[in-house]
Amino acid sequence: MPKMFKKKEEEKVFKVRRGKFVSRLRGMKDILPDEYKYWNLVIKKASELSKAYGFRRIGTPVLENLELFERSSGRSSDIVTKEMFSFIDKNNDKIALRPEATPGIVRTYIEHGMFNLPQPVKLFWLGPVFRHDKPQAGRFRQFSQFDLENIGDPSPVADAELISLAYYFFRELQIDVITQINSIGCAVCRKEYLVKLENFYKERGRRVKLCHDCKKRLAKNPLRLLDCKEKPCLEMAAEAPQIVDSLCDDCRNHFIKVLEYLDELDIPYNLNPTLVRGLDYYNRTVFEIWPVEVEASADAGLDKISDQPTFAKPDAVKEGLPRQSALGGGGRYDGLVEYMGGRPTPACGFGIGIERVILKIKEKNIPLKDEEKGDIFLAQLGDQARRKIMKLFEVLRKAGYSARQAFTKDSLKSQLEMANKMGVKYTLILGQKEIMDGTILIRDMESGIQEIIDYKKILAEVEKRLGNPAK
16 A cells, blocks of 8 residues: 555544533532532531531432332422432332432331431431432532431430531531421321311412412322412411411420420521421421521511410511522421331431532632642652652651642742642752752742751651641
């Protein structure tokens, strides 16, 4: 084959065509390096607080049997009917991406015999969940939650502890919040209330004003009528009978004690008669954590407890609120463990959306520690110096110093510019001359003064200037 044709053939073989760009899916979000300073802060606070109060971390699979969520969250719940990512896998099994954490945690509790452990079992969970919801500020189709679950404790102290932990979590992140709280009673006293609620909505002129979804809810689960965010439904919910008037003595006493603990701990709360949460498994105490500015816009009064809880009825409760105003929420679910095949076991828990927390931190311009900033920077000139400085970097890192480097850079000027940008106090500089002399330069980045030190005494010199990081 002539050389000219052979060259053309080679060009054809090695020619790379520019491919079509594929963007991320709607409702999904990339987390870029600059974002992780917020994530690291939030996860650190969640982990420290959970550990301090005796909650142990647990992990569950992203994929679960579809039936797990249909049974726990409720087949008529919005999560199951509208939001869940579900599919049939290659074995013809019905699978779902977890839309929430609690059902998977309860399954784990039952499947691994955790009822044999000393009760209660207090669990900390953190991970991504998935909902095919309309993307909006602070809500994505893949988002992350921080969950605490107390399984095995029936006392109102457990409810109050969870609510106070949620409040402390936000307070330590400098986010002002208030707890919206209600009691939806037990299966016995709620039955009486549901009759009153159905009769209220069936009165002339009300049913026709309900939104399409609420007309279905009236037949399947009337309690969810109070949870609708459509304006006409909100206005009717504000006038609906209050469930607190139908609580049995046990549920009323439980709720009063929860509020007494919150009063004693100075946890701010608002008694909210329309708060029911959107999942079938809740009973008794339910709560949500709202930013204070959202609470103010609701124009709701703050009613504390006397002999029994009394609720403020704001004009058009929640009118004008953002559809997704809560930063987190939870409640008691005493029947869920038994319903899912375990022993009768009381439980309560909450979940907090991490993306929404980060959004609040950004909105408030809360200053964060610069994670790129280090104690000392290591610069080099030449291949031999680079090899030696790479070993030195590891020595300093293991000694506990926050060392920084740019091994791939050749220019000393560019390395010093990086050191300045990172805000380090000192830079160690190693070149060919220093290698021959057995020395290294240490440069004070603020004054620009450089000193020659013995290479073997680097650790002692660094400790003299920066202190011992172990202390």
